[in-house]
Amino acid sequence: MRLPFFGSSRNPVCRPMMPEWCRSAAVIHKSFFERPWSAAEIEGMLRQSDTVADVATDGAGRALVGFAISRVLAPEAELLTIAVGRSSQGAGVGRMLLSAHLARVSAHGAGHVFLEVDEGNASALRLYRSFGFQQVGLRPGYYPRKDGSKATALVLRVDLH
Numbered sequence: 149m150r151l152p153f154f155g156s157s158r159n160p161v162c163r164p165m166m167p168e169w170c171r172s173a174a175v176i177h178k179s180f181f182e183r184p185w186s187a188a189e190i191e192g193m194l195r196q197s198d199t200v201a202d203v204a205t206d207g208a209g210r211a212l213v214g215f216a217i218s219r220v221l222a223p224e225a226e227l228l229t230i231a232v233g234r235s236s237q238g239a240g241v242g243r244m245l246l247s248a249h250l251a252r253v254s255a256h257g258a259g260h261v262f263l264e265v266d267e268g269n270a271s272a273l274r275l276y277r278s279f280g281f282q283q284v285g286l287r288p289g290y291y292p293r294k295d296g297s298k299a300t301a302l303v304l305r306v307d308l309h
């Protein structure tokens with residue numbers, strides 16, 4: 149049975165992203181993506197008024213375990229990224245973070261959310277589909293891979309209301 153998160157020192161909690169989390173977010177981002185975002189880039193996004201960004205931290209708020217960033221141009225939003233550190237994956241953090249993040253994106257006026265995801269990213273696809281995201285487009289050759297080949301991106305959309 150998966151236990152709910154109560155905000156103890158062990159169990160993660162979600163909160164809006166503050167600038168002090170940008171370095172840790174960049175470290176997590178770099179471990180997954182071919183074109184990593186620097187801490188300065190993430191901080192720049194946070195300064196944009198159309199950015200909604202959330203983190204999952206340990207309950208004590210000392211360590212970052214995941215983050216999600218969207219751009220909201222109401223009534224539309226784009227989920228730019230969501231990532232959970234490898235050692236924290238598979239324990240419900242991604243689900244909790246996406247749920248909290250979509251609620252905040254909705255509160256900022258978004259009625260629907262788009263995202264792009266590598267068609268081979270099974271864990272992200274399962275997560276997104278469980279939130280009701282459905283495929284609305286396909287972008288062949290979108291993501292560069294380390295071996296020089298390119299992966300297809302699926303464009304997904306969910307209605308929030």
Ligand SMILES: CC(C)(COP(=O)(O)OP(=O)(O)OC[C@H]1O[C@@H](n2cnc3c(N)ncnc32)[C@H](O)[C@@H]1OP(=O)(O)O)[C@@H](O)C(=O)NCCC(=O)NCCS
Binds near residue numbers: 237264
């Ligand atoms: C996608 C990601 C954010 C999920 O975070 P997580 O904390 O591991 O996810 P959770 O433990 O909350 O699991 C949520 C759901 O994701 C899916 N999922 C998670 N890990 C999975 C895996 N290894 N295989 C298949 N599905 C998986 C499941 O549907 C799961 O729900 P369930 O446990 O009820 O079946 C995480 O895997 C990640 O950071 N990946 C690397 C970055 C990335 O690819 N981001 C998406 C870019 S578009």
